Amino acid sequence: MARPTAWPDKVIALLRAGNPDAAIAQIKVAPSARELRALEKALAAGQLAGRWKDVDVAIRDTIDALAGPRLHRSP
Numbered sequence: 001m002a003r004p005t006a007w008p009d010k011v012i013a014l015l016r017a018g019n020p021d022a023a024i025a026q027i028k029v030a031p032s033a034r035e036l037r038a039l040e041k042a043l044a045a046g047q048l049a050g051r052w053k054d055v056d057v058a059i060r061d062t063i064d065a066l067a068g069p070r071l072h073r074s075p
Helices: 007-016 020-028 033-045 053-067
Strands: none
Touching: 007 020, 007 033, 020 053, 033 053
């Protein structure tokens, strides 16, 4: 069983501190799509979903980017 990470809590702390730009920067360099989905669930649980439109867009865009196929060069 995977251990829950503290990353979503740190991003929510940035949002509650009134710094959505820093939260968006963290979202863009998220470790994985799993953490982003955990962040979405935490925002919904804290009734914060939809409060910051730019944050919601950044989450969706980053999930799409991480879920998409990787481009690579053949040897």
